[in-house]
Amino acid sequence: MSKLPEIIQNHEEGIRSEWLKAMSTTVRRSDLMTDSEIQSQTRELLAAIVAGVKSRDITDLDAQAWTQTREVLQSISASRARQGFTPSETTMFVLSLKQPLFTVIRKELSKTPDIVFDELWAATLLLDKLALLTTDAFLETREQIIFRQQQELMELSTPVVKLWEGILALPIIGTLDSARTQVVMESLLQAVVQSNSRIAIIDITGVPTVDTLVAQHLLKTITAARLMGAECIISGVRPQIAQTIVHLGIDLSGVITKARMADAFALALQRSGRAVVATQNGAGAKKQEAKKEE
Amino acid sequence: MRSTKRETLPIATSADVVLARQKVRQWAIEMKFTLVDQTKLVTAASELARNALDHGKGGHMVVEAVENTARTGLKLTFEDRGPGITDIEAALRDGFTTGGGMGLGLGGSKRLVNDFHIESQPGKGTRITVVRWK
Numbered sequence: 001m002s003k004l005p006e007i008i009q010n011h012e013e014g015i016r017s018e019w020l021k022a023m024s025t026t027v028r029r030s031d032l033m034t035d036s037e038i039q040s041q042t043r044e045l046l047a048a049i050v051a052g053v054k055s056r057d058i059t060d061l062d063a064q065a066w067t068q069t070r071e072v073l074q075s076i077s078a079s080r081a082r083q084g085f086t087p088s089e090t091t092m093f094v095l096s097l098k099q100p101l102f103t104v105i106r107k108e109l110s111k112t113p114d115i116v117f118d119e120l121w122a123a124t125l126l127l128d129k130l131a132l133l134t135t136d137a138f139l140e141t142r143e144q145i146i147f148r149q150q151q152e153l154m155e156l157s158t159p160v161v162k163l164w165e166g167i168l169a170l171p172i173i174g175t176l177d178s179a180r181t182q183v184v185m186e187s188l189l190q191a192v193v194q195s196n197s198r199i200a201i202i203d204i205t206g207v208p209t210v211d212t213l214v215a216q217h218l219l220k221t222i223t224a225a226r227l228m229g230a231e232c233i234i235s236g237v238r239p240q241i242a243q244t245i246v247h248l249g250i251d252l253s254g255v256i257t258k259a260r261m262a263d264a265f266a267l268a269l270q271r272s273g274r275a276v277v278a279t280q281n282g283a284g285a286k287k288q289e290a291k292k293e294e
Numbered sequence: 295m296r297s298t299k300r301e302t303l304p305i306a307t308s309a310d311v312v313l314a315r316q317k318v319r320q321w322a323i324e325m326k327f328t329l330v331d332q333t334k335l336v337t338a339a340s341e342l343a344r345n346a347l348d349h350g351k352g353g354h355m356v357v358e359a360v361e362n363t364a365r366t367g368l369k370l371t372f373e374d375r376g377p378g379i380t381d382i383e384a385a386l387r388d389g390f391t392t393g394g395g396m397g398l399g400l401g402g403s404k405r406l407v408n409d410f411h412i413e414s415q416p417g418k419g420t421r422i423t424v425v426r427w428k
C-alpha cells in the first residue's frame with residue numbers, strides 16, 4: 001500500500017510553502033498574476049489533491065474522488081490561458097510541485113529506503129497525470145477563445161455611411177459568411193430607402209476571400225438594391241481577387257467595379273451630376289502634390 | 295510525391311471553414327507562394343470546405359506540404375462521409391447545383407489549382423484532392 005496519501009496529508013502546509021519557493025520567477029509571472037492569487041491557487045489545488053489521495057487511488061484520475069482536482073486544474077488553466085500565460089508556464093506550475101513532494105517523501109521514508117523508490121515513482125506518475133490534465137484544459141480554453149473571437153469578427157456590424165446626398169458607402173470588413181451577409185444586405189437596403197439614395201458603394205477591401213458564396217450574396221444585394229432604384233458600385237477589388245473571380249467563372253459583367261473607393265466615389269458623383277473641382281487656393285496645393293508623386 | 299509536413303482540421307461548422315481558409319493562407323505564405331497563388335489556394339479551399347460541409351455533411355481537411363524531384367507544392371484533401379456525387383461530370387459543369395448555389399465551386403476550384411482529383415462513392419462519401427505547385 002502506498003504511503004503517499006498519508007505523506008501528502010500530513011505535510012500539506014510544508015509542501016505548499018516549499019512549492020511556492022520552488023516556483024521559478026518565470027512560472028510565477030508576477031506581471032500577470034497577483035501574489036494572493038497564486039497563494040489561493042496553490043492552497044486550493046493542494047487541498048483538492050489531498051481529497052483525491054484520500055481515496056487511496058492515485059492512478060485513475062478519472063475517478064469520482066479526483067473530480068475536485070480536475071475542476072480546480074481546469075479553472076486554473078482556463079484563467080491562465082486568458083491571462084496570457086504560455087502552455088509550458090502553466091504546466092510548470094504543476095510540475096514544480098515535484099521537488100517539494102520528493103523531499104518530503106525522502107525524509108519521511110528515510111528509515112525504509114527500499115520503498116522510497118516506489119513512492120517517488122508513484123508521485124511522479126501522479127504529477128505527470130496532473131500536468132497532462134492541465135495542458136489539455138489550457139488548450140481547450142485557448143481554442144474556445146479563438147472560436148469566440150472568430151464569431152465576434154463574423155458578427156461585426158457593418159456601418160452604412162452617407163458620403164453625400166444620395167450616395168451611400170458600405171465598407172465590409174471580415175468574413176462574409178451567410179449569417180453576416182444577411183445583416184449587411186438588410187442594413188444597406190434599409191438605409192437606401194431611408195436616405196432615398198440612388199447610388200451605393202460596397203467596399204470589399206476588408207474582405208479577405210471572395211468565393212462563389214460571397215459573390216452570390218453580393219449579386220443578390222445588388223439586384224435587390226436595383227429593384228429599389230439604387231445602383232451599386234463594388235470597390236476594393238484587388239488584382240488577385242479579380243483574377244480569382246475570373247477563374248471561378250463568376251459573371252460580374254452587369255456590375256460596376258472599381259479598384260479603389262476613391263474611384264467609385266468619383267464615378268458616383270459624376271453619375272449624380274456632380275464633380276469635385278479644385279478651388280483657386282487649392283490649385284497650388286494640387287500642383288505640389290502632383291510634383292511629389294512624380 | 296513526398297509529403298514533408300501535414301495537418302488535419304475538422305470541417306463541422308461554418309467557423310471551421312473560416313479556420314480552414316486561415317490555415318491554408320498561413321501555409322501558403324510560409325511556403326512563399328505569390329499573392330495571386332495564395333488567393334487561388336485559399337479560394338479553392340473555401341469552395342471545397344464549404345462543399346464538404348453543405349453537401350457532404352461535414353468531414354475534414356488535410357493540409358500537406360509536398361515535393362517531387364522538380365518542385366514543391368501545397369496539397370489539400372477534403373474528405374466527407376456524405377451522400378457522394380453520382381454524376382461527377384455533371385457536378386463539375388459550371389452552373390450545376392443541387393443546392394441553390396452558383397454551381398461554380400467545383401469547376402472553379404479545378405481551374406484555381408494544378409492537380410484536381412475527385413473520388414466519390416454514392417452513399418459513402420467524397421474525397422477531393424488538389425495540389426498547387428510553385
Ligand SMILES: Nc1ncnc2c1ncn2[C@@H]1O[C@H](COP(=O)(O)OP(=O)(O)O)[C@@H](O)[C@H]1O
Nearest residue numbers: 345349350378385391392395396397398399400
Ligand atoms: N462533397 C460533396 N458531396 C456531395 N455532393 C457534392 C459535394 N461537392 C459538390 N457536390 C455536388 O456538386 C454540385 C456542384 O458543386 P459546386 O460546383 O460547388 O456548386 P454549389 O456548391 O454552388 O452547388 C453541388 O450542388 C452538389 O450537388
Ligand SMILES: [Mg+2]
Nearest residue numbers: 345395399400
Ligand atoms: Mg459549392
